[in-house]
Amino acid sequence: MTATLRLAVPNKGRLKDSSISRLKEAGLDFEQTDRALHAQVRNVDMELLFVRTEDIPEMIADNIAALGITGIDLLAENGGDLTVLAELGYGYCKLVAAVPRISKVEKLEDLAGLRIATSHPNATRTFFAERDIDVTVIALRGSVEVAPKLGLADAVVDLVSTGSTMMVNGLRPVDNLLSSQAVLATSPRSQAERGAELDRVVTALDAVTQGRKKRYLLLNAPATATETIAAVMPGMGAPTVTPLADASMVSIASIVDADSVWNLLPQLKACGGRDIVVLPVGQLIP
Ligand code: AMP
Secondary structure (H helix, E strand, C coil), X not given: CCCCEEEEEECCCCCHHHHHXXXXXXXXXXXXXXXXXXXXXXXXXXXXXXXXXXXXXXXXHCCCCCEEEEEHHHHHHHCCCCEEEEECCCCCXXXXXXXXXXXXXXXXXXXXXXXXXXXXXXXXHHHHHHCCCCCEEEECCCCHHHCCCCCCCCEEEEXXXXXXXXXXXXXXXXXXXXXXXXXXXXXXXXXXXXXXXXXXXXXXXXHHHHHHXXXXXXXXXXXXXXXXXXXHCCCCCXXXXXXXXXXXXXXXXXXXXXXXXXXXXXXXXHXXXXXEEXXXXXXXXC
């Protein structure tokens, strides 16, 4: 008998809430309490391990979990030969090299010979070594952005999403080392041994990611407006057009980009559309 599939999930921090809600939206029925270290999924033979986001690459590499949700930045830092199975579309951030505003450094090469404080020492060392830029990396656990002020370093490599924390600390970005988001990751061993099970998790989570980018749009319109409305909301191929009991009217349904709904609604109204309903799409497999 194969062992229960174990999936490692962030137990706190920035990736926790989105990870839990995506797994639920994917159809997994489980309960997450703040103290529980693991949860048995009720409707699928799967166990969730709740651990620190930064420990997840190691748990996958050590085969404690067959797969896990973590950040691309943490895979770069600690991920060895792990594989990304799916990009999950949240936890977006960048690993950025930055210097005090008054620094003379303009580009990455100018950092040669300088001290860089970071909580991503492995990723930073690899990045600069690959470019033959000789830097001294100072590993810090937190408060990286204050290191230049304290005289600990000449520059920092840190995660940013908006960049405002860096600005507040008087830092100026020099360049991006990598772009990150939450991903589903696995090891070559789990991929070889449990590929079919992993595929099922990927399909379900990808369907959630795709679904969240879409809306189901439903409206009534005069039959004479069908072509105009179909041109405005072609959806995934062509919209579904259903005749109504009143022969002069039709019902039109389509899947549209969530981003387009704002502009679509007034256009549809102008074309004669009414009783317009916009619904979320739970999961979508294109
Ligand atoms: P945690 O330390 O548990 O809050 O998780 C940190 C992870 O969240 C990072 O490794 C990134 O993958 C992700 N993340 C997304 N945006 C940010 C940000 N602005 N700062 C730090 N981490 C971020």
